[in-house]
Structure formats: C-alpha cells, structure tokens
Amino acid sequence: MKEQLHTIPVNEAFDAGDECPFCYLQRQAEQRIIRYVAGPGASYMEPEVRLATDKAGFCREHMKKLHDYGNTLGAALILQTHYARLLEQFRKDAADFTPPGKKSLLGKRKEGESSDLPRRIRQQSCSCYVCDKIDYNMDRYYHTFCVLTKEAEFRTKVESGKGFCLRHFGELLAAAEERLPNGQYEWFYTTVFPLMERQLVRVKEDLDWLIAKYDYRNASLPWKNSQDALKRAMQKVEGLYPADPAYQMEK
Ligand SMILES: [Zn+2]
Numbered sequence: 566m567k568e569q570l571h572t573i574p575v576n577e578a579f580d581a582g583d584e585c586p587f588c589y590l591q592r593q594a595e596q597r598i599i600r601y602v603a604g605p606g607a608s609y610m611e612p613e614v615r616l617a618t619d620k621a622g623f624c625r626e627h628m629k630k631l632h633d634y635g636n637t638l639g640a641a642l643i644l645q646t647h648y649a650r651l652l653e654q655f656r657k658d659a660a661d662f663t664p665p666g667k668k669s670l671l672g673k674r675k676e677g678e679s680s681d682l683p684r685r686i687r688q689q690s691c692s693c694y695v696c697d698k699i700d701y702n703m704d705r706y707y708h709t710f711c712v713l714t715k716e717a718e719f720r721t722k723v724e725s726g727k728g729f730c731l732r733h734f735g736e737l738l739a740a741a742e743e744r745l746p747n748g749q750y751e752w753f754y755t756t757v758f759p760l761m762e763r764q765l766v767r768v769k770e771d772l773d774w775l776i777a778k779y780d781y782r783n784a785s786l787p788w789k790n791s792q793d794a795l796k797r798a799m800q801k802v803e804g805l806y807p808a809d810p811a812y813q814m815e816k
C-alpha cells in the first residue's frame with residue numbers, strides 16, 4: 566500500500582486494535598490541539614491564535630481539559646482576553662436589553678416578543694475553538710478513509726478490525742454516502758453493517774460477563790475479556806475513553 570502523509574495516521578489507527586479507530590484519531594487530534602493552544606510552543610502569545618480563542622471560547626469539556634493540561638499561566642492568559650470580551654459583550658447586552666412583551670393571562674408571550682439573549686448566551690457557551698479544530702481534522706480523516714477503501718489491503722484491515730463506536734459510525738456513514746463511488750459504497754454497507762453488529766455483540770457479551778462475575782457463583786470462573794468491558798462499552802456507545810487520565814503537559 567502506497568503510504569502518503571495523510572494516510573499514515575489513518576492506517577496507524579486501524580492497526581492499533583482500538584474499539585474505534587476514529588476515537589483513536591480524535592483523541593490524538595484533541596491532544597495535539599490542546600498542546601498547540603496551551604503548550605510549550607506558546608501559540609497563545611500569537612495575536613491571530615488569541616483572537617480565534619477569544620472569539621470561539623471553549624465548551625465545558627475543553628475548558629476542563631485546558632485546565633487539566635496544567636499550564637496555569639498560559640491558560641490564564643488565554644482566559645483573560647476571552648473573559649474580557651465576554652464581559653464587554655455582557656455589558657452591551659445588559660445596556661441594550663429590552664424586556665420582552667408582557668405575558669398574557671394564559672401565561673404565553675406573543676410570537677416574536679421573547680428576548681433573543683438566552684439563545685445567544687447558550688450559543689456562546691457551546692462554541693469551542695478545540696471542537697472546531699477537531700471537526701476539521703475528523704472530516705479529513707473520514708475523507709482519507711473513503712479514499713483508502715479503493716485499496717483491497719485497507720478493506721481487509723477494516724473487515725478484520727473491531728468496527729467503530731456508534732457516534733463515529735454515524736459520521737462515517739454520512740461521509741461514505743456522500744463521498745464513496747457506487748462500488749465502494751456497496752462494499753461499505755454490505756461489510757460494515759454486519760461488522761458493526763458482530764463487534765457490538767462482542768462488547769455486549771463482555772459487559773454481560775462482567776456483570777455475571779459479580780455473582781458469587783461465578784467468582785472462581787475466569788474474567789475472560791470482561792475486566793475492562795465497562796469502559797469499552799461506554800466507548801462503543803459514546804465514542805469516549807472514560808478511564809483516560811487527564812492529558813497533561815510534560816513537566
Ligand atoms: Zn469512535
């Protein structure tokens with residue numbers, strides 16, 4: 566298989582034996598982005614990077630990861646200007662705020678008389694610099710997957726793998742529908758659906774056995790593959806690594 570720069574990480578992820586190669590790629594991308602944002606390269610001191618983080622901010626999950634990464638001064642500087650921007654926006658919103666129309670006796674407001682502010686505040690707290698960059702990277706990985714399915718060797722790798730988590734399977738299916746030519750798309754749905762089912766069943770059986778092991782009658786029986794079944798089952802459903810330690814900068 567001819568390896569090109571963008572196909573290497575995708576091939577590596579499929580060789581890693583993970584419950585989902587796209588979880589594996591996403592974790593790599595996330596750590597790379599956090600390291601880029603708050604790490605030793607100090608890109609947070611570059612005006613264009615800071616402008617972008619000021620504007621997008623961070624979702625709850627990545628705010629926490631930014632904290633846990635452990636560069637206190639770097640994260641504080643990133644937060645300082647983002648915070649100032651939010652404070653300025655808040656002052657403007659508070660000054661411009663006009664209370665919506667009064668509720669009728671039935672407790673309803675007339676159409677168009679609700680305030681727009683709650684929606685905008687919610688939007689801001691979901692917006693995230695790290696998520697945006699992850700999405701961009703993941704889109705390229707799905708694209709690379711679609712390109713690689715031309716190669717028999719890669720298709721065999723997929724077929725002998727552990728399938729995908731449901732979250733990434735949904736994304737992959739959408740990408741395959743959009744990007745794969747008919748022949749490869751046929752391979753995709755005739756292969757990947759049964760593969761997904763087999764692999765989901767495998768993890769379910771591991772989870773079932775983990776639970777059965779808590780029955781004292783099974784105490785002397787082997788654990789088989791069930792000891793880490795909880796975290797793998799969570800990954801299969803939601804595409805995360807619940808047992809991962811916090812990703813931290815090298816001390
Ligand atoms: Zn996944």
Ligand SMILES: [Zn+2]
Pocket residue numbers: 623624625626627693694695696697
């Ligand atoms: Zn995020």
